[in-house]
Amino acid sequence: MSWINDVQQAIAFIEENLLREICVEDVAGHVHASKDYFQKIFNIATGYTIGEYVRNRRLSMAAWDIANTDAKIIDIAYTYLCESPESFAKAFARLYGFTPKYARSNKVKPSTFHPFSVQTIVNGGFNMGNELKFGTLEIREGTKGDMPSAVEFLMRMHNPDFKKWFEVMADGRHPCTDISNFIIAWDTEKIAALAIYQPWNYSYCGHILKGARLEECFCAHEYQGLGATKGVLDKIMELSVGNGNLFELVYGQEALYGSYDEWGYAHGIPCEEDGYTCTIWDEEAGDKYSIHEATDGDIPIIVDLYEKCYGRNLLATAIGSKDIDYLMNALAKAVNYESKFYLFKTSSGETCGFFHSETNSKRIYMMELDDGYSYHQIRPYLMEFYKRHGLDKIPLKLGRDHPAYMVFNDSLQKKEFSELGYIKIYDIPKFFMEISNILNARLIGSPYAHYTGSFTLATHSRGEAYKLEFENGKFTDASPVKRQNGEVNIERNRLVRLMFGRVSPSEINEEPYIYWFKNDDYRNIFKILFPDMQSHVFSMN
Numbered sequence: 001m002s003w004i005n006d007v008q009q010a011i012a013f014i015e016e017n018l019l020r021e022i023c024v025e026d027v028a029g030h031v032h033a034s035k036d037y038f039q040k041i042f043n044i045a046t047g048y049t050i051g052e053y054v055r056n057r058r059l060s061m062a063a064w065d066i067a068n069t070d071a072k073i074i075d076i077a078y079t080y081l082c083e084s085p086e087s088f089a090k091a092f093a094r095l096y097g098f099t100p101k102y103a104r105s106n107k108v109k110p111s112t113f114h115p116f117s118v119q120t121i122v123n124g125g126f127n128m129g130n131e132l133k134f135g136t137l138e139i140r141e142g143t144k145g146d147m148p149s150a151v152e153f154l155m156r157m158h159n160p161d162f163k164k165w166f167e168v169m170a171d172g173r174h175p176c177t178d179i180s181n182f183i184i185a186w187d188t189e190k191i192a193a194l195a196i197y198q199p200w201n202y203s204y205c206g207h208i209l210k211g212a213r214l215e216e217c218f219c220a221h222e223y224q225g226l227g228a229t230k231g232v233l234d235k236i237m238e239l240s241v242g243n244g245n246l247f248e249l250v251y252g253q254e255a256l257y258g259s260y261d262e263w264g265y266a267h268g269i270p271c272e273e274d275g276y277t278c279t280i281w282d283e284e285a286g287d288k289y290s291i292h293e294a295t296d297g298d299i300p301i302i303v304d305l306y307e308k309c310y311g312r313n314l315l316a317t318a319i320g321s322k323d324i325d326y327l328m329n330a331l332a333k334a335v336n337y338e339s340k341f342y343l344f345k346t347s348s349g350e351t352c353g354f355f356h357s358e359t360n361s362k363r364i365y366m367m368e369l370d371d372g373y374s375y376h377q378i379r380p381y382l383m384e385f386y387k388r389h390g391l392d393k394i395p396l397k398l399g400r401d402h403p404a405y406m407v408f409n410d411s412l413q414k415k416e417f418s419e420l421g422y423i424k425i426y427d428i429p430k431f432f433m434e435i436s437n438i439l440n441a442r443l444i445g446s447p448y449a450h451y452t453g454s455f456t457l458a459t460h461s462r463g464e465a466y467k468l469e470f471e472n473g474k475f476t477d478a479s480p481v482k483r484q485n486g487e488v489n490i491e492r493n494r495l496v497r498l499m500f501g502r503v504s505p506s507e508i509n510e511e512p513y514i515y516w517f518k519n520d521d522y523r524n525i526f527k528i529l530f531p532d533m534q535s536h537v538f539s540m541n
Contacts, residue, residue: 006031006038007045011116014050018058021081024050046116047225053116056224059095060113062088066100067109073100090158095221097156137192139231141239142182147171150182153191157218169196169215173330175322175540176200177215183235185219185228193219193228197236199243201318202537203310205438208318212240213539214250233263241426246434251421251539265422266496274536275397279411280387285380287347294341294354299324302341302354305368313399314501315535323540327356342385344369344378353378362386363395365538367404375404399536421537425496429466432478439475439529446528448521449473455522456486459495475529487518488526498526501535 013030014022027050028038042050058080065076077088077100092100096110103110142150151166172178177198185193195217202211214236219229240248250260260267294302299321306324309316328341338360344353353369369375386394393413398404405412425431432439443449450473458465465483469476490498491514497503505527508515517523 004045006033007042010038010042010050011053014054014057015115018054018061019079019081022054049225052224055091056095056113057115059092060110062092062100063096063103063110064112066103067107073104076100093159094157094218095224097221136187137226137228137231138186139228139235140184140186142170142179142184144179146182146184147179149191150179150184150194153194153220154216154218157194157220158216168330173326174198175326183232183239185223185232187223187228191220192223192226193217193232195229195232195236197240197248199240199245200249200540203313203316203318204435205314205533206310207435207438209247209434210243210245212236212243212245212248214248217250230263237424237426246426246431248424248426249421249537250423251537260422263424265424266493267422273397274399275395275402276405276408276412277393277395278408279413280383280392280394281411283380283383285384289347289352289378289381290345291381291385292343292345294328294343296325296328298341298343298351298354299328301343301351305354305370306366308368309366309536312401312403313535314533315537317538317540319538319540327540339365344373344381355382361395362389362391363397365397367396367398367402375407379407399534401534402536423496423500425499428464428495429478429480431499432466432468432475436475440473442528442531443470443473443475443525448525448528451521451525455488455518456481456483457488457490457495458483458486459492460489464492470525488522489516490514498530501530501533504532505530506532 009031010027013027017026024039025035027042028035031038033041039050042048042053046053048056062076062080065071065079066073071079073088074085077085080088082088082091089099089101092103095113096103098108102108147167147170150170151163154166155163168174169177170179170182177196181197181199183195183197184191196215198213198215200211200213202209214233217229217232219232223229237248248265250265302324303319303321306319310318324341327339331339339356339358341354341356343351344355345351351370352373353367355364355367357364369378382394394408396402396404396408443451451470452472454467454469456465456467463482463484465481465486467477467479467481469478494503494514498505508517508523508527515523517526
């Protein structure tokens with residue numbers, strides 16, 4: 001059975017490279033197999049994805065160091081390739097049910113996740129020579145009776161300090177989430193896995209689309225590799241598609257055990273933390289404008305002003321009055337996560353803009369001005385406002401591209417662009433048709449304004465291919481076809497990233513091994529359909 005030998009060679013390769021950056025492609029390449037094929041073989045043989053196995057082995061080695069050495073936890077985190085101490089603590093808690101600090105303080109010796117040895121049976125993980133037996137998992141939406149157990153599970157797996165926030169999400173105080181959005185995998189009377197998903201509206205170039213956000217997803221360590229997490233994510237997709245949602249976003253947490261990409265998610269959506277930090281300098285403000293804290297009565301004008309970001313961004317969170325009210329009132333009162341909205345006003349008292357700032361960190365997550373006003377005009381007043389609060393820097397978390405950056409250009413000190421997010425498009429042909437009016441508007445003013453023809457787009461993965469049809473410069477249809485290769489070949493994840501503005505069209509020329517076009521017409525059409533536009537999604541949590 002050659003596949004057993006391949007899996008064993010892959011495990012040996014992983015063990016030799018646990019302290020180096022390795023990915024699924026590296027492991028599959030070591031045994032001369034394709035990524036998708038070997039991922040399935042590894043999962044069948046071990047019950048874990050490659051990403052889960054690598055993550056668990058590193059965390060197990062880190063747990064041994066915490067229990068048996070005096071090394072600082074932060075040093076251990078970086079030794080085992082965690083991006084930050086915070087991400088290490090979260091991953092550790094997901095695996096063991098308690099934090100590294102708790103393990104060190106209480107001299108806990110976590111169970112060892114052993115290297116696998118594959119023959120005709122699988123030994124390793126947390127159970128050497130023991131057969132795991134669990135009841136049938138029931139995967140369903142949460143009910144009011146589940147609230148205590150669900151909140152307790154999340155406190156144990158995430159952070160006990162977030163109890164009030166989990167309660168807000170469960171009891172309906174959140175504008176779009178209640179306990180029915182808690183998708184739970186039950187094993188008799190015990191929660192095996194739990195995820196929270198939130199239905200949201202998003203602006204795609206000003207066109208409102210229905211989507212979903214995956215807020216939290218955790219699986220108890222003894223259930224990892226047994227299908228609990230996949231079952232929960234599949235249930236979310238079923239419910240989300242049934243509600244008319246087109247896609248699902250994941251951001252705000254690091255890759256779930258490194259496995260989102262292994263469950264059909266594309267890596268790297270725009271994140272709320274994208275932005276720059278700028279240095280404050282002395283600049284005379286004058287009396288033409290002033291800054292005032294917003295009240296409930298100002299919510300409608302804030303909503304109107306915020307919509308200006310829709311036309312500037314390819315993708316943005318669509319925010320209404322109930323969402324602003326939640327941020328302004330319910331969230332701060334419930335979980336002590338205080339943020340405030342401020343208005344820019346003229347000397348005559350007219351509101352000309354707003355910004356949204358976290359009270360403690362002073363990060364600015366939203367800032368928009370009305371037509372007829374410029375960021376150059378309000379810059380001195382914003383700097384004076386922050387200086388008056390004892391700060392010498394302004395953290396502008398406004399995405400990768402915002403008009404305010406131009407007037408702060410000389411003081412932009414630090415850029416912070418993350419790659420923590422993921423996105424899954426449930427049905428690519430359906431998504432194409434949903435945005436067809438946007439695609440047609442891009443074709444109208446191009447050299448292909450009267451193009452008529454069709455071509456097949458193949459994605460290199462899962463045998464997915466789509467026939468795209470055009471008539472007299474209009475995108476008329478997208479339908480699935482059975483093809484391994486087409487006139488256009490683009491790796492699926494890269495296609496999704498291109499459609500959501502995370503990949504520049506210039507990359508089409510720079511990376512021919514990812515993009516292949518039968519002729520320049522097809523290449524040019526793709527550059528026109530997906531121009532270089534930035535996105536910025538605000539999490540609302």
